[in-house]
Each structure stands twice: as C-alpha cells, then as structure tokens.
Amino acid sequence: MSSSANIVLSARGIVKRFRSGDSELEILHGVDLDLRSGERLALMGPSGAGKSTLLHILGLLERPTFGAVDVDGRDAWALSTQERAALRNRHIGFVFQFYHLLPELDAVENVMLPAMIAQSRGDFREDRRAHIAKAMDLLANFGLSHRLKHRPTQLSGGERQRVALARALFLDPPLIIADEPTGNLDRDTGELVLELLFRAQEQRNLSLLLVTHDERLAERCGRVLRLEAGRILGPLPGRG
Amino acid sequence: MYRFFLSWRFLRSRRTNLIGVFGIFLAVGALILILSIMTGFLEETRRSARGSLSDLIITLPPYSESKRPRDPAPVLEILRADERVEGASAHLGWMCILTRQDERSLRILVDSQSSEIAGVKLTGVDPATEDSAAEFRHSLDKVGRSEEGEIVAPRLRVSKLEDPFAAPPEYNANVGRPRASVIVGEKVMTYHGLRRGSFITLMTAVPDPKSDTGWSAKKREFVVAGCFRSGENEIDLERVYIDRGQLARFLAGVSEDDPLPEDSILYSEVLVKLKDYAADAEDVRATMGARLYKAGLLDETCTIRTWEEFRGALLGAIENERVLMGIMLSLILVVAGFTIFAILSMMVTEKRRDIGILTALGATPRGVLALFLLIGFWDALIGALSGAVVGTWMAIKIDPFERWLSETFGVQIFNREVYLFDSIPSVVTPVAVAAIVLGAFVCTLLFAAVPAWRAASLDPVEALRNE
Ligand SMILES: Nc1ncnc2c1ncn2[C@@H]1O[C@H](COP(=O)(O)OP(=O)(O)OP(=O)(O)O)[C@@H](O)[C@H]1O
Numbered sequence: 001m002s003s004s005a006n007i008v009l010s011a012r013g014i015v016k017r018f019r020s021g022d023s024e025l026e027i028l029h030g031v032d033l034d035l036r037s038g039e040r041l042a043l044m045g046p047s048g049a050g051k052s053t054l055l056h057i058l059g060l061l062e063r064p065t066f067g068a069v070d071v072d073g074r075d076a077w078a079l080s081t082q083e084r085a086a087l088r089n090r091h092i093g094f095v096f097q098f099y100h101l102l103p104e105l106d107a108v109e110n111v112m113l114p115a116m117i118a119q120s121r122g123d124f125r126e127d128r129r130a131h132i133a134k135a136m137d138l139l140a141n142f143g144l145s146h147r148l149k150h151r152p153t154q155l156s157g158g159e160r161q162r163v164a165l166a167r168a169l170f171l172d173p174p175l176i177i178a179d180e181p182t183g184n185l186d187r188d189t190g191e192l193v194l195e196l197l198f199r200a201q202e203q204r205n206l207s208l209l210l211v212t213h214d215e216r217l218a219e220r221c222g223r224v225l226r227l228e229a230g231r232i233l234g235p236l237p238g239r240g
Numbered sequence: 241m242y243r244f245f246l247s248w249r250f251l252r253s254r255r256t257n258l259i260g261v262f263g264i265f266l267a268v269g270a271l272i273l274i275l276s277i278m279t280g281f282l283e284e285t286r287r288s289a290r291g292s293l294s295d296l297i298i299t300l301p302p303y304s305e306s307k308r309p310r311d312p313a314p315v316l317e318i319l320r321a322d323e324r325v326e327g328a329s330a331h332l333g334w335m336c337i338l339t340r341q342d343e344r345s346l347r348i349l350v351d352s353q354s355s356e357i358a359g360v361k362l363t364g365v366d367p368a369t370e371d372s373a374a375e376f377r378h379s380l381d382k383v384g385r386s387e388e389g390e391i392v393a394p395r396l397r398v399s400k401l402e403d404p405f406a407a408p409p410e411y412n413a414n415v416g417r418p419r420a421s422v423i424v425g426e427k428v429m430t431y432h433g434l435r436r437g438s439f440i441t442l443m444t445a446v447p448d449p450k451s452d453t454g455w456s457a458k459k460r461e462f463v464v465a466g467c468f469r470s471g472e473n474e475i476d477l478e479r480v481y482i483d484r485g486q487l488a489r490f491l492a493g494v495s496e497d498d499p500l501p502e503d504s505i506l507y508s509e510v511l512v513k514l515k516d517y518a519a520d521a522e523d524v525r526a527t528m529g530a531r532l533y534k535a536g537l538l539d540e541t542c543t544i545r546t547w548e549e550f551r552g553a554l555l556g557a558i559e560n561e562r563v564l565m566g567i568m569l570s571l572i573l574v575v576a577g578f579t580i581f582a583i584l585s586m587m588v589t590e591k592r593r594d595i596g597i598l599t600a601l602g603a604t605p606r607g608v609l610a611l612f613l614l615i616g617f618w619d620a621l622i623g624a625l626s627g628a629v630v631g632t633w634m635a636i637k638i639d640p641f642e643r644w645l646s647e648t649f650g651v652q653i654f655n656r657e658v659y660l661f662d663s664i665p666s667v668v669t670p671v672a673v674a675a676i677v678l679g680a681f682v683c684t685l686l687f688a689a690v691p692a693w694r695a696a697s698l699d700p701v702e703a704l705r706n707e
Pocket residue numbers: 018019020025027045046047048049050051052053054
C-alpha cells in the first residue's frame with residue numbers, strides 16, 4: 001500500500017495561477033496528491049474550489065504554474081508535447097460531465113477514437129476489425145448493442161455517458177479521470193452509469209480519480225479528499 | 241489516422257465546404273479555359289503572320305544614287321548558294337491608289353471614317369520562284385473553298401494556279417489595249433466590289449529627275465485575275481499581287497509587251513526562307529549580310545530583318561495580354577482561397593470543443609494543424625482536379641460549344657469574320673494546366689494554414705470547460 005512502485009499518479013506542490021488582466025489569481029496553492037494502482041479516490045469541495053483545474057493539470061491538459069505531475073513514473077510536464085500527448089492517449093481515460101463526444105461520429109467510431117489517434121493509417125487499417133469488435137463488445141457490455149450506429153444527437157444523456165465511458169476504457173489505460181460524470185444525469189441514470197464505471201474499475205483494477213458533489217457517491221470510494229479554496233484539507237475516512 | 245478520417249468527416253458534414261470547392265473549381269476551370277484560348281490566339285496569329293511573311297526579309301530601297309545592280313539576280317544567286325537557305329525570291333513593292341469606274345471608288349476616296357481603303361500595296365512577284373520563299377500559291381488556293389475544302393466560288397479564284405497571272409477567261413484581250421493581270425486581296429475584292437475580269441485603275445508616283453517636283457504620276461488599267469486570302473486582315477485589305485516585270489513596266493511607263501529600259505526599278509526587297517529558322521536565322525542574317533555587303537550588293541540603306549521583327553509589336557501585345565489575363569485571373573484563385581479561409585475559420589470556431597476533446601484523447605497540436613490543413617487539401621484536390629478536367633474539356637470543345645450556343649440562342653459570341661479564324665483557337669498546354677492546379681493547391685493551403693494554425697494553438701481546457 002505504501003510502496004511507491006504502485007503509484008500511478010503523483011502530484012507535488014501544484015500551484016496554478018491565472019492571469020486576469022493586470023492581476024494574477026492563484027487558484028491552487030500547492031497541492032500534493034498520490035493515487036495508487038487500483039485505488040478509487042473521490043475529490044470533493046465547493047464550487048469554484050479548483051477541482052476541475054486540478055483535474056486538468058493531473059490529466060496533462062493544462063500546465064501547472066509550479067509543481068510536478070508524475071504519470072507512469074515520468075515527470076509529464078518535462079516531456080515533449082508529443083510524448084505528453086502519447087501519455088494522455090495511453091495512460092489516461094477521461095470522462096467529462098458533458099460527455100464530449102464528436103457529433104460527426106457514430107457510437108462505435110467515437111469509442112474507437114483513442115485508437116485512431118494512437119495508430120498510423122496503415123496500422124489502424126490492419127487492426128480495424130479487431131477495434132470494431134472490441135468497441136461493439138464494450139458498448140454491448142454497457143447495454144448499448146442497439147445503439148452502435150447512432151450519432152450522439154440520437155442518444156440520451158445516459159447513453160452518451162456510457163459511450164464516453166467506453167471510449168475512456170478503450171485503450172485500457174491504468175487511470176480514469178472523471179469530472180462529475182453523473183453531474184448532468186438524473187439520479188437513476190447516474191446510478192446506472194456509476195455502477196458500470198465501478199464495475200469496470202474493479203474488473204480491470206484501474207485507478208479512478210473522481211470529482212463529485214454527491215456525498216453518497218463519495219462514500220463508495222476508498223479515499224475522499226476535500227479541496228477547499230485551493231488547498232487539500234486532508235483525508236476523510238472513506239467507507240466502501 | 242484520425243486526421244484523414246476526421247478531415248473527410250468534417251468536410252462531408254459541412255455543406256459550406258462545397259462553396260470553397262466550387263470556388264476553386266471555377267477559378268481553375270476559368271483560368272485553364274481562358275489561358276488556352278489566349279495561347280491559341282497567340283499561336284494562330286503567329287501562324288497567320290507566318291503565312292504571308294518569309295523567314296528573312298531583305299529590304300533594298302531602289303534609290304537612284306545607289307551603286308547596287310538594278311537586277312536582283314546576283315543577290316538571289318548568293319543567297320540560294322547557301323545550304324541553309326531553302327529558297328529566295330525578289331519583290332518589288334509600290335504603293336498605289338486603286339479606283340474603278342464605279343461610284344463606290346468615289347465613296348471610298350471621300351469617306352475619312354471608312355475602313356475601306358483606296359491605297360493598296362502593289363507587290364511585284366516572280367510566280368516561278370515566289371513559292372520557294374513565301375506561301376503564295378497556298379494563299380491563292382485557300383480562296384473560294386467551303387469548310388470541307390470543296391471549291392464553292394470558282395469565280396473568286398485565279399483560273400490557273402500554275403500560271404496565276406494568266407489573263408482570266410472573262411477577259412477579252414482583243415478589246416482595247418492589252419492589260420496586265422493583278423491578284424487582289426480577298427477584302428480588296430469585296431470592298432471595291434470587284435469580280436474576276438473587272439478592270440481597275442492603279443495610280444502612283446515614281447521618282448523623276450526631269451520633273452520640277454522630282455516626281456511624275458503614273459496611271460494604268462489592269463484586269464483582276466482573282467483574289468487571295470492570307471488570313472491576315474491587314475494584308476487581305478491592302479495587298480495586290482502583280483507580275484514583277486509588269487510592275488517594273490508600269491513604273492517605267494513602257495507598255496505591257498515592250499522590253500524594259502536599262503534604268504528601270506526591278507526590285508525593292510528579297511524574301512528568304514530557311515530550312516531551320518529557329519536554329520539558323522541569326523547566323524544566316526549575319527553571314528549573308530556580310531557577304532552581300534562585301535559583294536557590293538548591300539549598302540547602309542538596306543536592312544535584313546526576321547519576320548518576327550515585323551510582327552514584334554503584335555506578337556508582343558498578345559503575349560502581354562495573355563500574361564496580364566493570367567495575373568488578373570489568378571485573383572480568382574485568391575478569392576477562392578479566401579473563401580476557404582473564411583469557411584475553415586468558421587469551422588475552427590465551431591469545432592473548438594471537438595478540438596479540445598481530440599487533445600484530451602491524445603492528439604498533438606501538430607495533429608490538429610494537419611487535420612485542418614487536410615480539409616483545405618481535400619477542398620483543393622476536389623476543386624482543382626474537377627476544374628482542370630472541365631476546364632480542359634471546355635478548352636478543347638470551345639468551338640463546337642460556341643457554335644451550339646450561337647445556334648441555340650441566336651447570339652454570336654465569337655465573330656469569325658473579325659478574327660479571320662475559321663474556329664476559335666484554343667491550345668491546352670499541359671505545363672500551364674499543371675501550373676494552375678499547383679497554384680490552386682499552394683493558394684488554398686496558404687489560406688488554410690491560418691485557421692489551421694489557430695486550431696492548433698487553441699487551449700484545450702478552455703474549449704472543454706463548458707457545454
Ligand atoms: N482560465 C481561467 N482564467 C481565470 N480564472 C479561471 C480560469 N479557469 C478557472 N478559473 C477560476 O478558477 C476557479 C476554479 O475553477 P474550477 O472550474 O476549477 O472550479 P471547480 O472546483 O471545478 O468548480 P465546480 O464545482 O463549479 O465545477 C474559478 O473561480 C474559476 O473562475
């Protein structure tokens with residue numbers, strides 16, 4: 001449990017400032033965070049605390065003003081843009097509150113998108129059948145076997161989030177980052193999506209970093225961190 | 241692989257892209273069509289200019305003070321001896337006024353606005369050698385034929401091609417005094433209302449030291465033996481051919497059957513045709529000039545010019561026009577490129593969120609740049625290739641197409657009479673087509689590069705933050 005070998009994600013001294021006009025606004029004041037392999041970590045906190053900002057930094061989408069993020073044992077922000085993009089592609093799966101599917105692609109194509117980005121044209125063509133089979137399999141597992149060829153606009157919110165979930169899992173990344181994945185869904189649909197997310201997490205022994213406002217959801221996570229005004233307030237005992 | 245796949249998807253899912261494609265299509269098609277026609281005009285004009293001019297033209301003004309021999313034979317002999325020379329022929333040119341016993345002549349003389357002119361360039365030729373240096377009989381043979389080449393108007397043509405200055409069958413030599421034959425340009429024939437066998441009067445002046453003005457007037461009646469068509473408006477409008485000996489007699493004032501006096505003017509220029517004009521023209525001009533000069537056959541008043549120097553202004557003007565047209569039409573390409581720029585810019589704004597998603601899933605800025613450049617590339621590919629195909633096809637088929645238009649709608653777009661071309665000239669040069677297509681690509685990609693670069697430098701987080 002304490003061995004550094006199975007730490008998937010590690011952040012040290014994360015400071016984030018935004019320039020707004022002449023003044024600088026500091027949103028994160030030095031955040032430390034470790035995520036172990038197979039761990040389920042919930043991040044809670046009031047709106048505007050900087051949770052999404054922290055998630056974007058940990059997900060290698062936004063550069064911290066100070067501090068280091070290690071993914072897979074590598075200092076991600078010291079890598080080249082290309083290497084960092086590859087790390088995002090292979091090691092991190094994103095689930096957003098607003099699903100963020102490409103409207104031009106159908107469900108299967110959306111799910112395969114990480115592989116399209118990862119592979120060259122020739123390689124992808126070779127693996128195409130396998131990819132399609134895998135995408136259909138994932139979608140079928142999530143109860144979407146009758147929605148394979150649907151575009152996002154033809155899907156309900158819950159269905160869209162399940163497609164997004166399949167996309168995040170497609171390249172089998174060791175880490176899933178989810179920012180309020182149920183924030184836009186009604187209670188029952190949210191439950192269903194969460195059920196699928198937790199099941200996949202357990203089956204694959206993934207690390208899950210989850211931002212939520214839902215206490216009941218947080219209770220089901222192994223560890224809960226509270227972020228308030230840009231600082232981690234220390235771990236709360238989790239039950240689940 | 242997502243770049244190819246997504247660029248196609250984005251392209252297909254946005255109808256506005258069709259506008260850009262259509263713009264490139266139009267620009268490329270129009271450029272190819274118009275440049276082909278301009279090139280055709282240029283080549284056709286060159287050809288028709290060629291038809292009546294020889295490779296080299298030696299002008300030897302017959303001044304009375306000059307010590308040069310009166311007869312062209314020594315000059316022709318030296319020229320014909322050179323192995324690079326295909327043939328040489330002597331001309332005697334003299335400006336005349338043409339009239340006939342008809343009110344029309346008066347009208348032409350008094351109407352200062354008329355394009356019909358009374359002044360003609362009487363050109364004395366040797367029918368036996370003229371064809372070795374110029375396309376003389378060809379211009380006689382072209383007259384009075386239908387498009388298929390059948391003779392439809394025999395009364396316009398000279399009666400015997402092998403002896404073009406023979407008296408026409410309509411002319412009764414026993415009536416009045418004998419008259420020498422002339423062959424007039426096709427337009428001279430029409431404007432003056434002439435027919436084969438018509439009589440015309442030519443008047444001119446010749447230098448005369450005995451006269452107090454230094455000149456004396458000459459006037460003589462001739463019979464029209466037929467007409468010729470050079471295809472060049474200016475020549476068909478003012479040239480009249482005559483046997484060189486007969487012109488010399490006219491100028492000397494001796495009658496048609498009499499021998500020529502010693503001091504008569506016999507020639508004023510020599511036409512030279514080369515076996516390989518492109519290769520030898522300059523060299524022959526220099527060596528022949530020197531040799532003739534040394535033999536005392538040429539002096540400072542003489543010039544040797546290539547045919548292109550005579551037509552330089554015209555050829556230069558058309559070439560100039562072609563280049564200008566090309567430059568102006570290239571602006572269409574710029575406009576088309578600008579359309580691409582506008583459409584892609586809109587697309588980038590619209591797809592901010594998608595660009596953020598792609599970045600989150602592992603796309604690099606470079607990949608996003610390539611993605612949007614590829615959309616421009618597809619636009620250029622579809623637009624330029626279809627434009628090249630349709631433009632080339634139109635350029636090849638422009639003549640039947642214009643005829644069809646004229647016949648269907650009764651409007652004449654291309655007046656074949658004005659240009660003296662039997663069909664709309666159009667020459668498709670593969671190099672030009674390739675250059676235009678390449679230009680379309682370069683232009684489109686340059687314009688696409690700006691929005692593509694903007695897409696690549698978008699902040700993914702900003703794009704992802706909200707719905
Ligand atoms: N690019 C930016 N420029 C300036 N300020 C920003 C920028 N991005 C975020 N902020 C500010 O940072 C603060 C934290 O935002 P963040 O989205 O991380 O909050 P959050 O904890 O996710 O809130 P919520 O629970 O409502 O999603 C907010 O006050 C926000 O206005």
